[in-house]
Amino acid sequence: MTHEFLQPFYQATMEQQMGWASIDQVLENMDILFKQFEDAKVKCVDNARMVNSVHMGWWVLSEYYEESDKNPVYATALLLHPEKRRRYLDRHWAEEWQQTAIDGARRLWAKYKKKPLSSELACSGNERRGAAPYERIKQSMSVLDTPSDEDEFEKFVNSPPRHMMTKTPLEWWCREEQTMEYPRLHQMALDVLSVPAMSDDPERVFSCTRRATSWDRARLLPGTVEGLQCLGNWIKNDLIRKLYVAVDDEIIDVTGGDDVAYPSGLYS
Known part of the structure; x- marks a missing residue:
């Protein structure tokens, strides 16, 4: 019984240690564990010792929920997942939790929605406006939906979830079609979904910093050390040549x- 009960805890821990893990998994795994606690309360009703342990574990998990409410990034990561979006909250969260998560994500989005577009996206818009007569006529005959002034965040989270053709939501947001459809929201998604699910990897990088600051390199500035570790991590993960x-x-x-x-x- 105990082994079966603890299996989701083991799997959640292992998945969040994977190289492809990201912060969008944190609340999802907590929801899975929450359901495991709720189911165990019913299954183990005749086992007083097990019920007491379940209640203690549930109390600890609720403390983590309260901590996650202090930072909107956790819920925002769920909302930015193309296979979850707002529908996940509607189906699995209490109504008061939903509104708290949405409000926090909107506050975070407010920091991005007015940002100027990148030069590449701005140039593509100017090229369309300065197109030759043939291209202008061809564009006017297009049956594709024209970009609207609808808020990018509201448009995305309220759209139906759809399957990703990529391994992670971060890879999905890196695709060119997302960049074009959500020019500002995609930047917020990259910033949010780049956060690792656990701190073990950043802690390992931090520990390695000691070797970069030996006695004969004691005058290195903090920014230099940070840059060295950042580049080293990128090289290790084949992100740069x-x-x-x-x-x-x-x-x-x-x-x-x-x-x-x-x-x-x-x-x-």
């Missing part, structure tokens, strides 16, 4: 492609 430099002071650019033969005298 390595730069190879010749030992004899001759700098050779080898970032052109995978078919480049690296000289034996180079180091990364």
